[in-house]
Amino acid sequence: MIVRQSTSFLAAGVPLEADVVVPDSAVGVVVFAHGSGSGRRSPRNRHVAAGLQEAGLATVLIDLLTLEEERAESMVALRFDIGLLASRLIAVTARLSACESLAGLGAGLFGGSTGAAAALVAAAERPDIVRAVVSRGGRPDLAGDHLTRVHQPTLLIVGERDPVVIDLNREALGQIPGPSRLVLVPAATHLFEEPGALDQVTALAGAWFTRHLPAVS
Template identity: 60%
Template structure:
């Protein structure tokens, strides 16, 4: 069997959101990526992590969270990148789309959120607890999920750079509000974008192991 790869479109309240779906043969889980502020499904960092997940036999869906018009407006004004309600609604719509798509309807869903996308992913996980099995945040702003943090029902992995102290503190404060098993993984010497040699590789490895363990059996991913 070949890897299934297709460009997809998700509708959310009349807006069309573009995505790239990749499903390796025998995939037992699909990971939906929620990018951070000012980014898109073409983010090289998210695509690098997605490639590692695909190599491990996990399906991936990288989505734009804004329409082309919204993205153009956001580039000028920044008005949408911190609109967690809008972004989480788009992630939720994508989760529902996966549930209706024949190739992914039976697959459990993991969420991978970066920067503000982490807040969107956690909020969406709270909205769809029956579909989302786990959430991973990379350099995320989980604090922006607000009250939704207390409603998340799946394990959460928070990956933060060791040289990103402000975001690390925000992640620790957000973790205290989670009522589910969770872990903070600190990548030593990494800054917010994990541009240091080996930093993004460590992110990919940690995320891969977390997602794989989420569907291998009961218990908390480690």
């Protein structure tokens, strides 16, 4: 049986809308940290989430900005406010155990673009909750000094035809002390819009999370 629900998580008193899917016998839960211009209804994020669910992972697709904030004139600045996004992501991951369907599951973070930076900051701040991180076309450089405190297994996925982001991820790879890996998806550009590119991202992320999220017995 698959549990599906729309809910909200409170982050410093701010309600953040989320879609939660929990497959039967889930081995972990993955919270999505969306990048600039994206959200829980993004077709790309939902495509990856569906693949993770098939791999036995629960998913939480959440909007880290409210509808009012998305409409505000300051919206662009908020999307790049890594501190704000990370603080809300931390609040969400801390509340996962309060959800009956998610209680006891190891948590991972999947971040795209600026959301990847927020995910890495959250991992550095809450190693007691976050067990693994996957970045898709991310900007880990925006996590700053927090990179040196990320000890969780971290997978950085970048399109082969995204040279600037490749360089940024290679630099970040050298700063992360935990077990980390950089994978280039052949012929893919920044948004992984090429045929089969997003499927490769999903397969890589699924393998990473199913390996690192289950509790070690």
